[in-house]
Amino acid sequence: MNKVRKLIIAGISVLLLSFPVHAQEAAPVQPGQGSVQEEAFPESVEDQAVPEDIDVRVAAEGVDARTAAKGGESSPGHHPEQGPPEQGGAKAEARRAAAKEQTKGLDEQVQEIKADVLSIATELNRLEEKLLYPSDTQVAIFVSLEGNEKFRLDAVTIELDGKKVAQHLYTFNEIEALKKGGVQRIHVGNVMTGEHPLHVTVLGKTESGADFQREENFKVAKGIGPKLVGVVLAGGKTITVKDW
Numbered sequence: 001m002n003k004v005r006k007l008i009i010a011g012i013s014v015l016l017l018s019f020p021v022h023a024q025e026a027a028p029v030q031p032g033q034g035s036v037q038e039e040a041f042p043e044s045v046e047d048q049a050v051p052e053d054i055d056v057r058v059a060a061e062g063v064d065a066r067t068a069a070k071g072g073e074s075s076p077g078h079h080p081e082q083g084p085p086e087q088g089g090a091k092a093e094a095r096r097a098a099a100k101e102q103t104k105g106l107d108e109q110v111q112e113i114k115a116d117v118l119s120i121a122t123e124l125n126r127l128e129e130k131l132l133y134p135s136d137t138q139v140a141i142f143v144s145l146e147g148n149e150k151f152r153l154d155a156v157t158i159e160l161d162g163k164k165v166a167q168h169l170y171t172f173n174e175i176e177a178l179k180k181g182g183v184q185r186i187h188v189g190n191v192m193t194g195e196h197p198l199h200v201t202v203l204g205k206t207e208s209g210a211d212f213q214r215e216e217n218f219k220v221a222k223g224i225g226p227k228l229v230g231v232v233l234a235g236g237k238t239i240t241v242k243d244w
Contacts, residue, residue, distance in 0.1 A: 159199035
């Protein structure tokens with residue numbers, strides 16, 4: 001009887017000892033609570049280090065920075081370095097006005113330089129004429145038109161001392177200028193004092209369109225000082241020579 005009692009007590013003791021383990025295994029784990037082993041053994045160092053989270057955060061910050069920079073570049077609004085549109089337009093207008101004034105100033109300078117060049121060229125021509133044709137030996141021959149008879153002057157030939165010294169073919173503008181009272185210097189040269197034969201030949205067309213040619217001989221008396229001779233064409237009929 002005692003042995004049976006001891007076996008029963010031993011069985012009850014085993015059941016009592018094994019009961020907490022089974023209860024712990026069967027008990028549901030509440031959310032947010034860990035087991036004893038989890039509290040005793042925390043996550044490893046590798047689990048605690050979260051380089052992926054850091055990379056994500058750094059990448060997110062880089063993306064935000066790039067987005068902000070891109071947004072600042074592509075934004076159509078005010079740029080800190082450019083200023084408002086009205087101010088930019090005023091500056092552009094001021095630059096155009098300055099360039100226009102500069103161009104105007106350059107044009108005026110060019111015109112002044114041209115005038116100076118023409119004046120210098122005229123003075124040089126006068127000096128050259130004085131050197132080449134001194135007043136003591138200079139002779140100049142001029143051509144002019146006179147009378148109301150209409151005709152077309154084609155050409156004039158001048159011979160002095162038996163030598164052809166000038167021959168000129170006239171354009172329409174030159175003929176019109178002569179008809180309005182203009183004078184043409186056809187020849188300038190040097191001759192000694194005394195008389196010199198002058199031969200004038202005129203070619204042209206009459207008002208009716210007929211060709212004509214007229215020739216005249218004259219004497220030119222050269223004295224001391226320059227000699228100016230005028231050849232006057234009166235239509236296609238007469239040629240006269242006079243001193244100027």
